[in-house]
Amino acid sequence: xxxxxxxxxxxxxxxxxxxxxxxxxxxxxxxxxxxxxxxxxxxxxxxxxxxxxxxxxxxxxxxxxxxxxxxxxxxxxxxxxxxxxxxxxxxxxxxxxxxxxxxxxxxxxxxxxxxxxxxxxxxxxxxxxxxxxxxxxxxxxxxxxxxxxxxxxxxxxxxxxxxxxxxxxxxxxxxxxxxxxxxxxxxxxxxxxxxxxxxxxxxxxxxxxxxxxxxxxxxxxxxxxxxxxxxxxxxxxxxxxxxxxxxxxxxxxxxxxxxxxxxxxxxxxxxxxxxxxxxxxxxxxxxx
Amino acid sequence: xxxxxxxxxxxxxxxxxxxxxxxxxxxxxxxxxxxxxxxxxxxxxxxxxxxxxxxxxxxxxxxxxxxxxxxxxxxxxxxxxxxxxxxxxxxxxxxxxxxxxxxxxxxxxxxxxxxxxxxxxxxxxxxxxxxxxxxxxxxxxxxxxxxxxxxxxxxxxxxxxxxxxxxxxxxxxxxxxxxxxxxxxxxxxxxxxxxxxxxxxxxxxxxxxxxxxxxxxxxxxxxxxxxxxxxxxxxxxxxxxxxxxxxxxxxxxxxxxxxxxxxxxxxxxxxxxxxxxxxxxxxxxxxxxxxxxxxxxxxxxxxxxxxxxxxxxxxxxxxxxxxxxxxxx
Numbered sequence: 370x371x372x373x374x375x376x377x378x379x380x381x382x383x384x385x386x387x388x389x390x391x392x393x394x395x396x397x398x399x400x401x402x403x404x405x406x407x408x409x410x411x412x413x414x415x416x417x418x419x420x421x422x423x424x425x426x427x428x429x430x431x432x433x434x435x436x437x438x439x440x441x442x443x444x445x446x447x448x449x450x451x452x453x454x455x456x457x458x459x460x461x462x463x464x465x466x467x468x469x470x471x472x473x474x475x476x477x478x479x480x481x482x483x484x485x486x487x488x489x490x491x492x493x494x495x496x497x498x499x500x501x502x503x504x505x506x507x508x509x510x511x512x513x514x515x516x517x518x519x520x521x522x523x524x525x526x527x528x529x530x531x532x533x534x535x536x537x538x539x540x541x542x543x544x545x546x547x548x549x550x551x552x553x554x555x556x557x558x559x560x561x562x563x564x565x566x567x568x569x570x571x572x573x574x575x576x577x578x579x580x581x582x583x584x585x586x587x588x589x590x591x592x593x594x595x596x597x598x599x600x601x602x603x604x605x606x607x608x609x610x611x612x613x614x615x616x617x618x619x620x621x622x623x624x625x626x627x628x629x630x631x632x633x634x635x636x637x638x639x640x641x642x643x644x645x646x647x648x649x650x651x652x653x654x655x656x657x
Numbered sequence: 658x659x660x661x662x663x664x665x666x667x668x669x670x671x672x673x674x675x676x677x678x679x680x681x682x683x684x685x686x687x688x689x690x691x692x693x694x695x696x697x698x699x700x701x702x703x704x705x706x707x708x709x710x711x712x713x714x715x716x717x718x719x720x721x722x723x724x725x726x727x728x729x730x731x732x733x734x735x736x737x738x739x740x741x742x743x744x745x746x747x748x749x750x751x752x753x754x755x756x757x758x759x760x761x762x763x764x765x766x767x768x769x770x771x772x773x774x775x776x777x778x779x780x781x782x783x784x785x786x787x788x789x790x791x792x793x794x795x796x797x798x799x800x801x802x803x804x805x806x807x808x809x810x811x812x813x814x815x816x817x818x819x820x821x822x823x824x825x826x827x828x829x830x831x832x833x834x835x836x837x838x839x840x841x842x843x844x845x846x847x848x849x850x851x852x853x854x855x856x857x858x859x860x861x862x863x864x865x866x867x868x869x870x871x872x873x874x875x876x877x878x879x880x881x882x883x884x885x886x887x888x889x890x891x892x893x894x895x896x897x898x899x900x901x902x903x904x905x906x907x908x909x910x911x912x913x914x915x916x917x918x919x920x921x922x923x924x925x926x927x928x929x930x931x932x933x934x935x936x937x938x939x940x941x942x943x944x945x946x947x948x949x950x951x952x953x954x955x956x957x958x959x960x961x962x963x964x965x966x967x968x969x970x971x972x973x974x975x976x977x978x979x980x981x982x983x984x985x986x
Contacts (some may be wrong), residue, residue, distance in 0.1 A: 401756055401759065401760065449947055449951065452951055453950070453951070456954070457689075458755070459689070459691045459755065459759070460950060460954075462691065462759065463691070463893060463897070463946070463950065464946065464947050464950045464951070466693075466890060466893075466943075466946070467890075467894075467942070467943040467944070467945075467946030467947040467950070468943060468947060469943070470890065470939050470940065470942060470943030470946075471939075471940050471943035471944055471947070473939065474936040474937065474938075474939035474940035474943065475940055477932075477936040478933065478936050478937065478940070482932065585767075585886065588763070589760075589763070589764045589767060592760040592763075592764075593760075593764075596757065596760065625775075627771065627774075627775040628771075628775070630767070630768065630771060631768055631771065631772075634764050634765075634768050637760075637761060637764065638749075638761065641749065641750065641753055641757050641761060642749045645752075645753035645757065
């Protein structure tokens with residue numbers, strides 16, 4: 370029971386990182402980037418490549434994978450999404466699906482089709498009364514995610530670039546008039562968003578297994594968290610991500626694990642039908 | 658004879674995707690509804706057809722129903738079940754706006770796929786159903802039945818093309834187009850936005866289900882791979898190549914895309930395994946989609962607006978639309 374709760378917090382923490390990256394792009398650029406979850410897999414598999422195929426130390430290879438994936442994210446924005454500015458918001462969304470297919474297929478071509486794990490030394494486990502509760506790696510994941518949340522909070526609320534970013538997400542033209550360097554901030558947004566997805570990918574590779582289909586599985590669960598969190602504050606999204614992680618983990622206690630995704634889907638459906646503005650957002654602004 | 662059969666198979670496949678692309682054109686090209694769940698409607702139609710047409714379950718594999726209806730009745734039921742699903746999904750999602758439709762319909766296809774895999778009692782799980790009945794005539798000898806299927810698909814395609822052309826040119830189609838261009842303006846002109854969208858969504862879903870039925874005619878087996886996301890995006894790419902918003906474009910896009918894709922499978926290189934070929938096909942499709950959206954957004958056929966003046970003489974309109982759209986958001 371306790372182990373399941375811990376597992377829920379771990380998957381919630383990983384999901385939180387990815388969802389915040391997804392939301393950053395959604396708010397600044399105004400479209401759903403279906404390719405972002407594929408960056409999770411890209412980062413997981415590059416960590417695998419550096420660690421197992423090239424034989425680097427696992428910490429080094431995780432950092433290298435994050436760097437590679439962030440660059441890939443920024444390049445994809447520069448080449449594909451920025452030239453599509455000013456067109457209906459579903460055009461870049463459909464293009465991002467094309468990119469998702471491309472990344473997914475390239476991962477399959479270069480690393481094969483199986484399940485992969487990193488070459489990480491065996492972990493100690495914490496025990497309470499002789500029952501294994503949590504591995505050190507699991508605790509590390511939760512701590513890393515918590516540190517990232519604190520860092521994001523201070524970046525977005527205290528620093529100049531964080532506040533300028535929020536201003537830009539709110540009204541890009543106004544931010545530009547007020548002297549915000551929007552093109553620099555767009556690079557920053559994509560770098561941070563991709564780095565967050567990449568961090569999520571390396572953490573999954575570090576604690577569990579990675580496989581090429583992971584990206585498609587994550588798309589659904591990340592957009593679920595984003596919908597449940599709504600368009601209010603980013604903290605609502607973070608809370609929603611942890612809740613989705615916990616729910617899908619706790620649901621395995623009651624119903625067979627094949628149906629975990631269905632539980633998540635049922636939650637999305639409920640939220641969309643009952644409270645489409647999201648659970649944690651204020652009253653919806655009237656439009657039109 | 659064998660070349661004729663290959664050609665017949667190719668025409669069947671093109672026709673199937675052309676019908677699906679026509680349907681998607683009404684939803685996405687004309688109505689602006691991003692339905693990432695084409696595969697859900699496609700697969701549900703296919704399963705509804707097979708389960709009503711096959712004889713009652715017996716022997717090695719299990720499935721529900723098995724009514725043993727004639728093939729044409731099964732095809733209509735397939736379309737209707739798909740339309741029913743669209744009604745259930747659309748009645749909720751079309752109220753709340755674009756992004757939710759995209760995400761939830763994408764999830765929907767995946768959920769239904771999982772359901773069919775995890776519940777073998779419904780339709781034999783991941784192994785699927787073999788030997789689903791296909792339309793046939795007694796007077797046609799064995800292998801030439803495939804040509805009869807091709808002819809049936811072409812007839813269905815012809816009828817659906819005429820229907821969709823009629824619908825997009827009607828007052829209904831024009832109000833759908835108006836909603837896509839500016840929902841607030843359409844609403845203030847007295848268009849019942851939700852009802853028009855829902856009708857178009859359900860009507861198009863009938864034909865997506867029918868496309869799934871025809872895919873069973875083509876393969877005569879069906880597995881949960883009918884719900885794969887690849888099917889959705891093949892249809893999207895066909896429509897975007899052909900020209901979003903144009904019925905002729907939807908058909909032509911399907912012909913071009915499927916022609917290219919099936920042509921690729923004839924490439925024989927030793928080190929390319931079927932698995933690798935499938936991956937390369939996916940990568941190529943993704944790349945084609947991106948390149949077309951970037952450099953050739955109109956596709957092969959731009960939609961022809963019979964009623965409106967050509968864009969040059971109405972140079973003020975786009976700017977007005979753009980500002981009001983920005984304000985509307």
